[in-house]
Amino acid sequence: MTDTVDDVELPYDEGSASRQEKIESLQEELDVLESQNEEMRDKLLDANAENNKYQQKLERLTHENKKLKQSPLFVATVQEITPDGAVIKQHGNNQEALTEITAEMREKLNPDDRVAVNNSLSVVKKLEKETDVRARVMQVEHSPDVTYADIGGLEEQMQEVRETVEMPLEHPDMFEDVGITPPSGVLLYGPPGTGKTMLAKAVANETDATFIKMAGSELVHKFIGEGAKLVRDLFEVARENQPAVLFIDEIDAIASKRTDSKTSGDAEVQRTMMQLLSEMDGFDERGEVRIIAATNRFDMLDPAILRPGRFDRLIEVPKPNTEGREIIFQIHTRKMNLASDINFDELAEMTPDASGADIKAICTEAGMFAIRDDRTEVTLDDFLGAHEKLQQDDETGADDSLAFA
Numbered sequence: 001m002t003d004t005v006d007d008v009e010l011p012y013d014e015g016s017a018s019r020q021e022k023i024e025s026l027q028e029e030l031d032v033l034e035s036q037n038e039e040m041r042d043k044l045l046d047a048n049a050e051n052n053k054y055q056q057k058l059e060r061l062t063h064e065n066k067k068l069k070q071s072p073l074f075v076a077t078v079q080e081i082t083p084d085g086a087v088i089k090q091h092g093n094n095q096e097a098l099t100e101i102t103a104e105m106r107e108k109l110n111p112d113d114r115v116a117v118n119n120s121l122s123v124v125k126k127l128e129k130e131t132d133v134r135a136r137v138m139q140v141e142h143s144p145d146v147t148y149a150d151i152g153g154l155e156e157q158m159q160e161v162r163e164t165v166e167m168p169l170e171h172p173d174m175f176e177d178v179g180i181t182p183p184s185g186v187l188l189y190g191p192p193g194t195g196k197t198m199l200a201k202a203v204a205n206e207t208d209a210t211f212i213k214m215a216g217s218e219l220v221h222k223f224i225g226e227g228a229k230l231v232r233d234l235f236e237v238a239r240e241n242q243p244a245v246l247f248i249d250e251i252d253a254i255a256s257k258r259t260d261s262k263t264s265g266d267a268e269v270q271r272t273m274m275q276l277l278s279e280m281d282g283f284d285e286r287g288e289v290r291i292i293a294a295t296n297r298f299d300m301l302d303p304a305i306l307r308p309g310r311f312d313r314l315i316e317v318p319k320p321n322t323e324g325r326e327i328i329f330q331i332h333t334r335k336m337n338l339a340s341d342i343n344f345d346e347l348a349e350m351t352p353d354a355s356g357a358d359i360k361a362i363c364t365e366a367g368m369f370a371i372r373d374d375r376t377e378v379t380l381d382d383f384l385g386a387h388e389k390l391q392q393d394d395e396t397g398a399d400d401s402l403a404f405a
Contacts, residue, residue, distance in 0.1 A: 073116040073124055078109050088117060097121045146201035152331050152356070153324020154195055157315050158202075161186055164313045165203050165290045169243045183312035185280065185291035187251075189298035190317035193357025196294040199317070200247045203292065210241035216253030227254070227272030235279040235289065243288035251293040256300045273302065280310045319355050322348045328356050332363040339379040347383055362386045 080087040085100040086109060099121050101109065109115070114127040148158055168175060168182030175182045188196040204211035212234065238244040254272050280291065293311065295301065306314065320328060325348035333342075351359065365386035370378045 073118055075127065076115055076117045076121075076123075078111055078113045078115060080111060081106065081109060086123065088115065088121065088123070090117065090121070095121075099123060144201040144205055146198055147205055148202050150331060151195055151198055151202060152327030153320035154199065154317060157188075157317055158199065160313055160315050161188075161199055161203060161292070165245060165292065166207050168290065169207060169209050169288065184289075184309070185293070185311040186313040186315060187306070187311040188292065188294045188315050188317050190296070191319055191355060192296050193355035194317045194319055195356045196317050197249060198356070200249075200292050200294065203245060204247070207245060208243075209288075209290070210238070210244040211247065212238055212241075212244060213247045213249070216248060216250040216255070227268060228275035231272060231275045231279060238289045239287050243290075245290050245292060248291065248293040250295060251305075252295045252297040252300045255302055255305045256297075257302045273305070277304055277310065280305075319353065322352075325351055325354060325359060328359045329363070332360050333378075336363065336367060337377050339377050341380045342378075342383070343380070346380075350384070351387060358390070361390055365389060 074090055076088040076090045078086050079089050079096065082098070085098055086106075087096060087098050089096045099117070101123050105123055105126070108126050109123075116124045116127055118124055151158060164183040164186040172182070188199060190196060200213070204213075214234065234246065238246050254269055254276065256269075258270055258273075291311075305311065326344045329344045329347050351362065354362070362383060363386075366378050366382040369382040369385050370376070
């Protein structure tokens with residue numbers, strides 16, 4: 001008996017195949033929905049961020065609108081604190097008034113403080129001191145990584161600087177016992193590259209006093225009175241943070257000899273110098289503020305700034321002698337991988353006119369010679385080649401300057 005078509009067993013189940021297709025179709029729909037959900041979530045995050053931005057803008061505008069609706073505030077100076085309140089003097093019209101103050105405000109205020117007052121002359125808040133932000137930026141927050149051990153050939157100069165700057169700050173009783181006033185300022189002068197700025201950096205590192213640095217050129221401004229105001233603010237910041245050390249580099253930029261020039265630029269520089277002279281040795285007590293200044297042009301300085309009371313110590317920082325050059329070579333090569341044929345005495349002898357900066361340049365160039373030859377060890381020939389190369393560069397620079405002259 002032959003089988004009919006209905007009796008033949010099919011290799012698959014039509015019902016199960018239909019269910020599988022439905023599952024796959026539903027899975028595709030689920031993937032699409034998840035993708036749409038992720039997209040909507042991203043849009044929601046963007047909308048929230050945009051909403052936060054507008055919310056912040058709304059709060060800022062609301063705050064500004066509130067301030068605009070408030071009564072204006074005026075600046076006044078506290079003249080005196082009395083049992084009945086504070087005597088204030090309003091700026092602009094010089095109106096004086098006695099106004100009541102809270103117990104909390106009484107503890108904060110002192111004579112000469114600046115305050116904000118309203119229309120009824122009631123004290124609203126105490127104002128910060130009006131010092132130029134540029135003066136505060138010049139305050140060194142982190143000490144330089146230069147110590148006295150990094151300076152060679154200047155033992156006598158280092159001793160004088162320490163006696164002038166460090167000793168009065170750390171051992172003021174020694175000066176009281178002897179009965180003398182400690183030196184208040186030191187001027188370092190000498191050729192470029194001899195270590196004047198490094199001495200100041202070492203002082204900043206070794207002392208716990210506040211260190212404020214500036215360059216003379218930073219005090220030269222085109223607007224009348226700007227330079228003098230910055231000088232006043234610099235000394236005010238120093239007095240607020242005493243004991244303090246104020247370092248003025250390239251002081252010849254503002255302290256050169258006065259002339260009969262009538263130009264506005266020269267007159268402004270002279271006004272700035274006058275303010276500096278007044279701050280260094282005027283009626284106001286300087287307090288525990290020590291001054292270090294440096295210059296390459298000692299011959300250009302005005303005699304008024306060189307007299308005792310302003311700079312009590314004038315210290316020449318010359319080019320190092322043979323022994324000093326040997327020490328400087330040792331300092332700048334102590335981290336270098338040197339060959340056994342290096343003789344520091346010979347290096348010092350072959351560089352008779354080198355300054356400390358020149359010696360540092362020779363050491364760096366010698367290391368570059370070794371790197372070019374793919375070596376990790378620096379030899380004597382590298383130092384000789386570096387010295388010769390720098391001499392040629394100096395001669396080329398001198399010829400160029402003559403050509404342009």
